[in-house]
Amino acid sequence: MCGIVGYVGKKPALPILLSGLKRLEYRGYDSYGFCVFNAGQEPFFHKRVGKISGADKELLEMDIQGTIGEAHTRWATTGSVTEANAHPHFDCNKEIFVVHNGIIENYSELKDQLINEGHKFSSETDTEVLAHLIEKFLKEKTEVGEKRKLEEAVAVALKLVKGTYGLLVMAKSEPEKLVAARLSSPLLIGVNDGEYIVASDPIAIAPFASNIVYLEDYEIAVITLGNLSLAKERAPEKMEYESEEAEKGDYENFMLKEIMEEPTAVENAIKGRLIIETGSVKLGGLDSVAEKLREIDNFILIGCGTAHYAARAGEYMLEEYAGIKTDVDVGSEFRYRKPILNDKTAAIFISQSGETADTLACLHELKQKGVLSLGVTNSIGSTQSRETDAGVYTRSGPEIAVASTKAFVGQLATLAMITVYLGRQRTMSLVTGSRIVSELARIPDLARQILLQREKIKALAEKYKGYKNFWYIGRKYNAPVAMEGALKLKEISYLHAEGIPGGELKHGSLALVDKDFPTIAICLSDSVYEKMVSNIQEVKARGGIVIAIATEGNENIKKIVDDVIYIPKTLEMLSPLLSVIPLHLFSYYMAVALGRDVDRPRNLAKSVTVE
Numbered sequence: 001m002c003g004i005v006g007y008v009g010k011k012p013a014l015p016i017l018l019s020g021l022k023r024l025e026y027r028g029y030d031s032y033g034f035c036v037f038n039a040g041q042e043p044f045f046h047k048r049v050g051k052i053s054g055a056d057k058e059l060l061e062m063d064i065q066g067t068i069g070e071a072h073t074r075w076a077t078t079g080s081v082t083e084a085n086a087h088p089h090f091d092c093n094k095e096i097f098v099v100h101n102g103i104i105e106n107y108s109e110l111k112d113q114l115i116n117e118g119h120k121f122s123s124e125t126d127t128e129v130l131a132h133l134i135e136k137f138l139k140e141k142t143e144v145g146e147k148r149k150l151e152e153a154v155a156v157a158l159k160l161v162k163g164t165y166g167l168l169v170m171a172k173s174e175p176e177k178l179v180a181a182r183l184s185s186p187l188l189i190g191v192n193d194g195e196y197i198v199a200s201d202p203i204a205i206a207p208f209a210s211n212i213v214y215l216e217d218y219e220i221a222v223i224t225l226g227n228l229s230l231a232k233e234r235a236p237e238k239m240e241y242e243s244e245e246a247e248k249g250d251y252e253n254f255m256l257k258e259i260m261e262e263p264t265a266v267e268n269a270i271k272g273r274l275i276i277e278t279g280s281v282k283l284g285g286l287d288s289v290a291e292k293l294r295e296i297d298n299f300i301l302i303g304c305g306t307a308h309y310a311a312r313a314g315e316y317m318l319e320e321y322a323g324i325k326t327d328v329d330v331g332s333e334f335r336y337r338k339p340i341l342n343d344k345t346a347a348i349f350i351s352q353s354g355e356t357a358d359t360l361a362c363l364h365e366l367k368q369k370g371v372l373s374l375g376v377t378n379s380i381g382s383t384q385s386r387e388t389d390a391g392v393y394t395r396s397g398p399e400i401a402v403a404s405t406k407a408f409v410g411q412l413a414t415l416a417m418i419t420v421y422l423g424r425q426r427t428m429s430l431v432t433g434s435r436i437v438s439e440l441a442r443i444p445d446l447a448r449q450i451l452l453q454r455e456k457i458k459a460l461a462e463k464y465k466g467y468k469n470f471w472y473i474g475r476k477y478n479a480p481v482a483m484e485g486a487l488k489l490k491e492i493s494y495l496h497a498e499g500i501p502g503g504e505l506k507h508g509s510l511a512l513v514d515k516d517f518p519t520i521a522i523c524l525s526d527s528v529y530e531k532m533v534s535n536i537q538e539v540k541a542r543g544g545i546v547i548a549i550a551t552e553g554n555e556n557i558k559k560i561v562d563d564v565i566y567i568p569k570t571l572e573m574l575s576p577l578l579s580v581i582p583l584h585l586f587s588y589y590m591a592v593a594l595g596r597d598v599d600r601p602r603n604l605a606k607s608v609t610v611e
């Protein structure tokens with residue numbers, strides 16, 4: 001959600017914090033702030049509403065030499081977007097400074113108590129209670145009459161807190177130290193020759209350090225120059241992260257770069273994993289649970305947003321080809337259900353970031369019930385990848401744009417491979433397995449052919465940019481793709497779009513169709529083609545405009561729709577990997593045509609670490 005960076009070293013902290021914050025800005029970007037302890041002088045303290053990009057010149061011109069500091073980029077949850085609500089937050093005397101990701105659920109009662117005790121608050125946020133609690137316990141002596149150290153005061157304060165946190169704390173009274181703590185909100189410490197950079201995401205650490213320590217839940221770390229003190233001493237791990245992959249290169253923005261990387265995302269997902277001769281796949285991440293998986297007879301697939309749509313497509317794959325009963329839900333709803341579980345249930349958690357709070361909450365719940373948990377995760381070392389029993393990395397590379405694109409095709413490719421893996425453990429024949437893996441191997445090239453139609457899709461966006469509402473329809477494997485297409489359009493163009501199964505139109509939604517409400521129909525030459533044609537005709541009969549995504553060679557479709565984008569023929573099961581590409585491009589060009597900030601759409605954040 002928000003982004004955190006901290007630094008303790010010998011170099012001036014501000015440029016390092018600034019660079020980290022800019023790399024983290026995709027996580028939240030409504031306001032930002034810094035605190036740097038400036039040897040012997042008053043701390044440098046700076047908060048602003050708006051995006052950090054653009055502000056760097058002004059900041060770098062300031063002569064701030066302090067070598068310890070913390071910074072934050074915010075995505076508002078509690079408290080509106082104001083300078084006062086930006087982090088760092090501080091105590092009554094501006095001596096303790098806190099940056100925080102997560103939510104303090106019981107902040108309201110804690111705040112009332114602290115106000116009664118005489119504390120003065122200066123923001124509407126939940127985070128500020130942390131600063132005042134730490135102030136209180138830093139002043140208060142221990143039971144044996146001793147003065148508390150900063151980390152001890154933080155520990156006592158956190159005992160009173162309900163919720164989630166990844167946080168950094170600095171105090172004027174102990175200016176050499178940065179205290180870090182986490183509970184269900186990631187915090188990583190990059191270690192580089194006696195200097196430390198702490199962040200909520202490896203992307204901020206990658207240019208500075210290649211060794212990393214993942215802070216664990218309930219752990220408090222104390223960082224000083226040349227020393228990292230952890231509750232459980234451990235050696236840093238090598239960070240598997242390519243810093244350059246998170247650069248925009250020659251592209252105008254990350255979203256376009258990431259759409260153009262969709263073929264590569266599939267290529268990376270399948271690299272070294274397909275065995276065409278035996279019609280099977282090699283998924284090393286599942287080796288440890290291979291025998292358990294043979295016994296599983298029902299799967300629960302959980303994800304949010306785009307990952308949920310990948311799960312929906314995965315449901316069709318697993319049921320049709322692996323013959324396993326599959327149930328899908330969004331993370332934020334699944335947790336309210338009382339699922340029927342047995343010792344043959346396994347769950348697959350799908351997430352690009354591996355940090356989505358709603359998905360993680362389900363993971364924790366199902367783990368507690370003893371359900372075997374698998375992760376389909378993009379971010380290496382993320383909470384999800386570390387907490388699931390086993391899993392498969394999608395290997396899509398860093399996805400920076402808030403709108404998820406290449407991660408979606410990576411998830412689909414991975415789910416297709418898991419389907420083959422499980423199917424071959426059961427009744428899937430060598431011939432079927434071989435057909436799927438051979439076709440998967442062709443997908444990157446087919447996807448590249450679609451990308452060659454960029455200009456045509458851009459022209460379509462120009463043509464349709466004046467419309468305010470869009471239906472997206474598809475059936476079977478492509479019903480979730482219709483939903484994904486609509487989500488993408490809403491998210492980055494701020495236009496209204498709804499994705500529904502084609503057959504559902506006539507059950508009410510058709511009432512909205514008229515000449516001003518175009519429909520984008522995924523109408524491929526597959527098992528539901530005729531049914532989709534009927535749905536298109538229902539729209540046309542009511543004066544609606546239809547843009548079809550159709551299979552190459554289908555000339556007839558041109559007679560019934562207004563515009564067509566062709567995609568190459570593939571297996572129906574794998575068709576979402578291709579049909580989604582023109583939808584991603586269409587949303588992108590619509591947003592550009594409307595002058596939107598495509599990488600950082602309003603009100604959103606990349607990684608949703610609050611429930």
Ligand code: M6R
Nearest residue numbers: 305306307351352353356403404
């Ligand atoms: O990191 P995750 O895949 O768990 O994220 C899930 C959703 O928040 C995410 O897909 C979101 O819907 C995207 N912004 C959609 O483009």
